[in-house]
Amino acid sequence: MTHDITVIEKGSVVSPIGFLAGATYAGLKTYGEDRLDLGILTTEYSQSQVHDTRAQVTAAGMFTTNLVRSPSVTLSQSNIANGAARAIIANSGCANCCVGQQGLSDAREMADLAGGKIGIDAKEVLVCSTGIIGVELPMALIRSGIPNVKLSRDGGHEFARSILTTDTKTKELAVSFTIGGVQVRIGGCAKGAGMVHPNMATMLCFLTTDAAVSPDVLETALNHAVDRSFNMISIDHDTSTNDSVLILANGAAGGSDIQAGTEESRLFEQALESVCISLAKMVVIDGEGATKLIEATVKGAKSIEDARAAARAVTSSNLVKSAVYGNDPNWGRMLMAAGQSGAYLEESKISLYINDVCIVDNGLPIPYFKEAVVANMDRPEVRLLIDLNLGDISATAWGCDLSEEYVTINSAYTT
Amino acid sequence: MTHDITVIEKGSVVSPIGFLAGATYAGLKTYGEDRLDLGILTTEYSQSQVHDTRAQVTAAGMFTTNLVRSPSVTLSQSNIANGAARAIIANSGCANCCVGQQGLSDAREMADLAGGKIGIDAKEVLVCSTGIIGVELPMALIRSGIPNVKLSRDGGHEFARSILTTDTKTKELAVSFTIGGVQVRIGGCAKGAGMVHPNMATMLCFLTTDAAVSPDVLETALNHAVDRSFNMISIDHDTSTNDSVLILANGAAGGSDIQAGTEESRLFEQALESVCISLAKMVVIDGEGATKLIEATVKGAKSIEDARAAARAVTSSNLVKSAVYGNDPNWGRMLMAAGQSGAYLEESKISLYINDVCIVDNGLPIPYFKEAVVANMDRPEVRLLIDLNLGDISATAWGCDLSEEYVTINSAYTT
Numbered sequence: 069m070t071h072d073i074t075v076i077e078k079g080s081v082v083s084p085i086g087f088l089a090g091a092t093y094a095g096l097k098t099y100g101e102d103r104l105d106l107g108i109l110t111t112e113y114s115q116s117q118v119h120d121t122r123a124q125v126t127a128a129g130m131f132t133t134n135l136v137r138s139p140s141v142t143l144s145q146s147n148i149a150n151g152a153a154r155a156i157i158a159n160s161g162c163a164n165c166c167v168g169q170q171g172l173s174d175a176r177e178m179a180d181l182a183g184g185k186i187g188i189d190a191k192e193v194l195v196c197s198t199g200i201i202g203v204e205l206p207m208a209l210i211r212s213g214i215p216n217v218k219l220s221r222d223g224g225h226e227f228a229r230s231i232l233t234t235d236t237k238t239k240e241l242a243v244s245f246t247i248g249g250v251q252v253r254i255g256g257c258a259k260g261a262g263m264v265h266p267n268m269a270t271m272l273c274f275l276t277t278d279a280a281v282s283p284d285v286l287e288t289a290l291n292h293a294v295d296r297s298f299n300m301i302s303i304d305h306d307t308s309t310n311d312s313v314l315i316l317a318n319g320a321a322g323g324s325d326i327q328a329g330t331e332e333s334r335l336f337e338q339a340l341e342s343v344c345i346s347l348a349k350m351v352v353i354d355g356e357g358a359t360k361l362i363e364a365t366v367k368g369a370k371s372i373e374d375a376r377a378a379a380r381a382v383t384s385s386n387l388v389k390s391a392v393y394g395n396d397p398n399w400g401r402m403l404m405a406a407g408q409s410g411a412y413l414e415e416s417k418i419s420l421y422i423n424d425v426c427i428v429d430n431g432l433p434i435p436y437f438k439e440a441v442v443a444n445m446d447r448p449e450v451r452l453l454i455d456l457n458l459g460d461i462s463a464t465a466w467g468c469d470l471s472e473e474y475v476t477i478n479s480a481y482t483t
Numbered sequence: 484m485t486h487d488i489t490v491i492e493k494g495s496v497v498s499p500i501g502f503l504a505g506a507t508y509a510g511l512k513t514y515g516e517d518r519l520d521l522g523i524l525t526t527e528y529s530q531s532q533v534h535d536t537r538a539q540v541t542a543a544g545m546f547t548t549n550l551v552r553s554p555s556v557t558l559s560q561s562n563i564a565n566g567a568a569r570a571i572i573a574n575s576g577c578a579n580c581c582v583g584q585q586g587l588s589d590a591r592e593m594a595d596l597a598g599g600k601i602g603i604d605a606k607e608v609l610v611c612s613t614g615i616i617g618v619e620l621p622m623a624l625i626r627s628g629i630p631n632v633k634l635s636r637d638g639g640h641e642f643a644r645s646i647l648t649t650d651t652k653t654k655e656l657a658v659s660f661t662i663g664g665v666q667v668r669i670g671g672c673a674k675g676a677g678m679v680h681p682n683m684a685t686m687l688c689f690l691t692t693d694a695a696v697s698p699d700v701l702e703t704a705l706n707h708a709v710d711r712s713f714n715m716i717s718i719d720h721d722t723s724t725n726d727s728v729l730i731l732a733n734g735a736a737g738g739s740d741i742q743a744g745t746e747e748s749r750l751f752e753q754a755l756e757s758v759c760i761s762l763a764k765m766v767v768i769d770g771e772g773a774t775k776l777i778e779a780t781v782k783g784a785k786s787i788e789d790a791r792a793a794a795r796a797v798t799s800s801n802l803v804k805s806a807v808y809g810n811d812p813n814w815g816r817m818l819m820a821a822g823q824s825g826a827y828l829e830e831s832k833i834s835l836y837i838n839d840v841c842i843v844d845n846g847l848p849i850p851y852f853k854e855a856v857v858a859n860m861d862r863p864e865v866r867l868l869i870d871l872n873l874g875d876i877s878a879t880a881w882g883c884d885l886s887e888e889y890v891t892i893n894s895a896y897t898t
Binding site for chain 1: 548549550551552578580581582583615616617618801802805806808809811814815818819821822823826827828829830831833843846847848885886887889890891892893894
């Protein structure tokens with residue numbers, strides 16, 4: 069993060085002005101010690117200092133590309149299509165996926181109930197579900213749970229806990245920075261793609277800001293940030309049925325709407341990107357069985373597509389991931405992964421560095437001090453740099469190593 | 484296999500008439516108990532009963548699509564471009580990859596030496612290497628090893644052993660069948676993508692036939708067979724730098740050349756496909772850490788591309804592979820994998836079967852007898868069938884499960 073962007077201590081999704089959150093245990097999640105499984109996040113619309121020229125709280129979202137998807141995703145996509153939304157209701161324990169038409173009815177009822185509780189239209193509510201695929205939402209538990217959610221200005225941490233499944237910790241962050249003389253904030257929380265239990269697979273991220281942002285600027289900034297953060301991480305090469313990243317902007321900090329193409333929009337994009345990258349890295353390092361974060365940067369590419377494809381391929385390869393787990397500077401696997409990525413490259417021009425130590429220069433291995441590199445890989449973050457030496461475009465991807473524990477977790481059904 | 488195609492007992496690449504093979508231990512492979520690491524396969528050209536209207540032994544090959552590739556692959560592609568070749572020299576222990584220009588010189592010298600030994604032009608020799616990436620071929624060992632290779636009519640099993648790296652067993656097969664009243668044979672051997680040692684990654688397959696086949700028919704048949712066999716298997720989602728599948732056809736069985744578009748060419752295609760599928764399944768079941776073969780068939784697809792993409796995605800997913808390892812009928816992960824494959828599908832139409840038991844019908848889970856399905860998954864081959872119910876195209880893919888052993892093998896550098 070640059071010096072212009074300050075991390076807020078113990079920040080959360082309610083760090084931006086005018087947001088409320090809360091959570092309860094409705095009884096959906098049958099595992100985990102610290103159970104909360106139903107959360108609501110909203111803006112204090114009626115009392116807010118929302119910029120009075122704008123009646124709406126703007127919103128933007130990005131969703132899974134999997135053709136098998138939860139009706140909760142379908143409903144949220146529909147409700148956010150107009151660039152506006154005021155609340156999110158999320159449950160963990162059940163993904164509301166592969167349950168036919170009932171899933172859409174249940175998602176609608178969740179939006180209805182949350183809207184009624186807050187006093188807004190159901191169409192202004194987004195719904196997210198994560199957990200087991202193929203069982204219907206226990207709506208009786210959700211109906212009786214919603215009244216127990218206490219919305220408050222310090223409910224952010226509880227909300228962050230309520231969306232977890234097999235995650236071992238919450239992922240939260242908030243930052244503040246100044247735009248056009250006005251101090252604004254961005255807050256966020258996320259959950260990872262933990263899958264200890266059968267049929268569980270979801271990455272969720274909820275973002276809030278009190279900056280005044282028009283829908284188009286918000287959508288552009290979210291796309292920009294997600295392409296450089298959540299779309300650049302991989303735990304196990306599998307795309308969930310429920311992935312969603314949502315942002316609500318209530319303008320409560322005051323000031324004029326950020327306009328497209330301005331220095332202000334560039335600064336907002338940059339801040340949102342930094343928040344998303346931090347949360348994405350938290351998701352990866354808490355990946356199932358993960359012991360290390362792998363950061364792979366590809367530079368010198370001819371296009372951003374090439375740079376991203378090669379960087380993602382390196383962090384997604386089972387062979388690279390296993391090698392990093394074993395502190396093995398196995399550069400051949402890294403070149404193999406880049407070579408099969410679809411990115412254009414020329415073997416004779418590639419240089420490769422592990423934790424800043426050059427291992428391959430212009431396609432040829434150099435006599436590096438192997439013992440030192442092995443010792444250096446035995447730490448929580450391993451950095452790989454591949455220079456294609458063809459252009460000036462770069463991209464960074466993040467992944468985790470692959471340990472025996474990953475397999476144990478994901479094959480544990482019968483034990 | 485149909486009743487027309489008979490498996491030859493203890494068959495090998497020299498089961499077809501007129502082929503010779505042999506192998507030696509040159510000293511390249513530093514592991515494995517039963518060491519052979521340099522093999523040669525050729526046709527007895529001068530003494531053969533080759534159909535006298537055709538001066539050439541026809542040949543076809545398919546090679547890795549990885550942009551980082553061994554100069555051995557480059558040389559073989561060049562030498563086979565005219566649809567002819569008479570011999571193959573292969574070494575294990577060293578992949579001759581990522582070694583710059585020296586790699587091409589070494590591959591050429593191997594072709595020269597093998598050609599000289601056999602008495603044919605170096606341009607008629609194909610070269611394959613498998614083993615460690617990033618170290619040069621120890622040519623002194625290869626030079627002194629080649630004279631020790633004794634070519635014989637029963638050297639097929641030795642040749643099959645000489646191409647292994649971390650494989651635990653040889654993969655060999657030969658079949659016979661009748662085309663136009665002439666009995667012909669196809670033989671083959673393969674090695675898998677074992678990677679116990681760092682930087683090792685290659686799938687090789689060598690095929691021979693004494694049928695008389697013109698270059699274009701041979702190439703078409705090989706493409707057809709590989710698309711349905713080796714291109715439908717996955718051990719770890721990683722494409723090696725050295726993958727090659729080669730076939731030599733010497734016409735020694737007699738009879739006229741098989742012509743394109745005839746019943747004979749269809750029969751040859753079918754026989755070659757069955758040999759390739761059998762060898763491909765042997766490769767998968769000997770995958771690193773594998774305990775089970777996973778066979779995934781996708782039917783009811785709108786296109787062959789959709790059917791293949793969905794079937795491959797299911798057998799390639801770490802989550803599906805881990806679930807199968809644990810006897811977990813985790814159908815949600817299977818639908819997730821198909822849904823992210825890029826294949827067109829409609830969730831509400833999908834049916835899914837595990838070992839013939841219907842688990843999902845028209846997108847909805849049915850109350851199946853879970854304990855029986857779990858018990859039934861505890862065997863060496865697990866069959867998955869996904870019916871998209873959209874068209875009439877189907878495809879089958881094969882993979883192996885993912886065990887803790889895979890990670891242990893591939894992270895074992897420092898231990």
